[in-house]
Amino acid sequence: MSDDWRGISRSYLRLREVEVTVLAIAAVIVLAILVHGLWRVLAIAAVLVAGVVAGFVVQRRFNAWGYAERADDLLVKRGVLFSRLSVVPYGRMQFIDVTASPFERIFGIATVRMHTAAAASDARIPGLVKAEAERLRDRLAELGESQAAGI
Amino acid sequence: MTGDWRRLHPLSPVVRGGRGLIAVVVILIPSLLRGGDTGTRYALLAVAVFMFAMGFIRWLVTRWRIDDDDLRIEAGFIGRRSLRFPLAQVQAIDIVRPGLARLLGVAELRLRMGGSSGGSARLAYLRESEVEPLRTEMLRLAHGAPEAGPDEVPAWIAEHLVSRVSTWRLIVSILITESGVLAEGVLVVLVVVGVIEPGAAAGLFSGGAAWAVGAGTQIWRRFNQEYNLTVAEGPDGLHVRGGLVALTAETIRPGRVQALRLVEPAIWRLLGWCRLEVDLAGKQKSEGEGRAQRGQLRALLPVGNRATAEELIDRLMPDRPRELVPPPRRARWKSPLRYSLLAYGRTDTCVATRSGRLRRVTVWVPLEKAQSLRLVQGPLQRRLNVASVHVDVAGKALHAIARDRDATEAQRELDTLAELARAARNVA
Numbered sequence: 001m002s003d004d005w006r007g008i009s010r011s012y013l014r015l016r017e018v019e020v021t022v023l024a025i026a027a028v029i030v031l032a033i034l035v036h037g038l039w040r041v042l043a044i045a046a047v048l049v050a051g052v053v054a055g056f057v058v059q060r061r062f063n064a065w066g067y068a069e070r071a072d073d074l075l076v077k078r079g080v081l082f083s084r085l086s087v088v089p090y091g092r093m094q095f096i097d098v099t100a101s102p103f104e105r106i107f108g109i110a111t112v113r114m115h116t117a118a119a120a121s122d123a124r125i126p127g128l129v130k131a132e133a134e135r136l137r138d139r140l141a142e143l144g145e146s147q148a149a150g151i
Numbered sequence: 152m153t154g155d156w157r158r159l160h161p162l163s164p165v166v167r168g169g170r171g172l173i174a175v176v177v178i179l180i181p182s183l184l185r186g187g188d189t190g191t192r193y194a195l196l197a198v199a200v201f202m203f204a205m206g207f208i209r210w211l212v213t214r215w216r217i218d219d220d221d222l223r224i225e226a227g228f229i230g231r232r233s234l235r236f237p238l239a240q241v242q243a244i245d246i247v248r249p250g251l252a253r254l255l256g257v258a259e260l261r262l263r264m265g266g267s268s269g270g271s272a273r274l275a276y277l278r279e280s281e282v283e284p285l286r287t288e289m290l291r292l293a294h295g296a297p298e299a300g301p302d303e304v305p306a307w308i309a310e311h312l313v314s315r316v317s318t319w320r321l322i323v324s325i326l327i328t329e330s331g332v333l334a335e336g337v338l339v340v341l342v343v344v345g346v347i348e349p350g351a352a353a354g355l356f357s358g359g360a361a362w363a364v365g366a367g368t369q370i371w372r373r374f375n376q377e378y379n380l381t382v383a384e385g386p387d388g389l390h391v392r393g394g395l396v397a398l399t400a401e402t403i404r405p406g407r408v409q410a411l412r413l414v415e416p417a418i419w420r421l422l423g424w425c426r427l428e429v430d431l432a433g434k435q436k437s438e439g440e441g442r443a444q445r446g447q448l449r450a451l452l453p454v455g456n457r458a459t460a461e462e463l464i465d466r467l468m469p470d471r472p473r474e475l476v477p478p479p480r481r482a483r484w485k486s487p488l489r490y491s492l493l494a495y496g497r498t499d500t501c502v503a504t505r506s507g508r509l510r511r512v513t514v515w516v517p518l519e520k521a522q523s524l525r526l527v528q529g530p531l532q533r534r535l536n537v538a539s540v541h542v543d544v545a546g547k548a549l550h551a552i553a554r555d556r557d558a559t560e561a562q563r564e565l566d567t568l569a570e571l572a573r574a575a576r577n578v579a
Contacts, residue, residue: 072569072573073569073573081529081530082527082528082529082530083527083528083533084525084526084527084528085525085526085527085565086523086524086525086526087523087524087525087526087565087569088522088523089522089523089569089572089573089576091576092522092523116522116523116543116545117522117545117546118522118523118543118544118545118546118547118550119546119547120523120525120541120543120547120550121522121523121525121543123523
């Protein structure tokens with residue numbers, strides 16, 4: 001089986017990195033105001049270390065995301081610690097929605113979510129460039145229609 | 152057959168109003184007897200009259216007929232609705248009789264449609280004597296069969312009994328489930344405390360009262376639903392009937408089953424008992440549902456022995472895997488309590504998984520009903536080189552999980568299952 005895996009947009013990684021950085025800076029500012037003496041240095045150092053670790057984790061998780069369009073189903077993989085691989089047949093998709101939060105919009109990306117009748121299927125792909133998200137949505141809708149199966 | 156417009160049974164609003172009406176009457180009577188405050192009395196009377204009038208109008212404007220191959224219902228006073236249900240799409244027709252309806256000699260006919268048309272395809276209520284012939288007639292139209300001859304045996308007679316639950320066994324089984332044992336334990340503690348220290352018991356009782364009512368309702372509901380549950384095999388599927396106060400009768404076609412679950416609680420296993428539940432496709436809305444119909448999982452065999460359960464499973468899933476294979480021994484480190492029960496097996500059309508810590512739970516899913524597949528691997532599983540395969544079905548009641556399989560096997564199974572599920576869908 002030749003699975004043609006695609007990753008997600010680097011903008012998604014950048015968005016996550018910005019989030020981590022902003023959080024870390026905010027934490028440092030709060031600590032600098034509230035904590036005094038030697039503890040201040042230790043606390044800020046701890047936040048910085050945590051920030052670096054979080055940045056590393058964000059990078060790994062970004063790399064783990066991927067999706068592949070096969071002839072009859074869509075594969076989505078994600079997760080580092082808990083790795084998941086979902087197989088969603090096109091015929092089972094009930095509807096597809098594309099969402100973008102304000103921050104995602106700034107970075108020009110969107111999330112595509114596939115819904116099946118099963119509550120557990122949870123197939124979503126975040127961090128797609130807007131054009132790719134729309135292409136995927138249209139393609140999935142088209143395939144879903146031609147392969148639709150009843151419940 | 153084209154029938155004329157017909158009305159529902161005149162007592163329908165009474166049954167529909169049911170509990171609300173009884174509540175109003177109960178509140179009303181003492182205040183009428185005491186002759187107390189006239190203000191409240193008139194207010195309550197007004198409410199009662201209003202409810203009655205609304206129910207009556209609703210009955211007056213609702214009518215139905217069978218028109219060629221459709222069931223048509225017209226309803227609504229202000230917003231008029233005209234509903235048309237093609238009988239060809241009917242999956243099954245159930246007869247539901249809540250307690251009050253039985254007292255008044257009426258019954259509800261509920262059509263289960265292929266799609267999710269919800270709970271609107273129902274005729275509530277009709278005279279008891281006309282329900283069974285109407286059901287037969289509708290089923291005949293649904294299957295496009297010719298007009299039934301006078302000497303032809305109706306579908307609901309040509310059946311044979313598969314299982315029936317005995318009352319004592321149902322009672323015992325409820326008493327010895329985990330929740331039952333817990334409830335009894337709490338009860339014993341309460342009584343013992345009450346005998347030794349009556350003062351302290353008062354506080355305990357008031358605290359335990361809410362809990363006791365909750366547990367009591369749950370046990371009662373289960374008993375009420377599963378009392379005298381009978382499964383018979385007919386030409387169109389399994390006919391399930393039962394209930395103590397509210398009677399239900401429904402037909403389960405093999406194609407409607409999207410999962411089967413066999414539960415064997417630890418204590419039951421000593422007796423060789425088990426419980427079989429079905430997960431049915433075509434969920435109904437809970438609004439306006441009889442209590443017995445709520446929830447997707449339905450007991451087919453509330454309690455019974457393995458052989459009866461196997462017989463039922465055979466009928467609903469003829470091509471099921473006979474042998475389940477346990478995961479590799481190293482999975483013991485990840486699931487020490489579950490390991491002895493874990494197993495997985497499949498045929499070309501069906502998967503089966505077994506799991507559970509105290510209770511042994513076996514789930515069967517026909518592959519044509521699989522909505523999606525997932526391969527999940529946690530950190531501990533990665534170290535042990537094992538992974539779990541999930542087979543999801545519609546809704547959230549059930550899904551089959553093959554836990555802790557060898558990682559290569561899991562990956563291979565995922566691919567094979569995707570392929571088999573596609574083939575199964577295309578055939579269906």
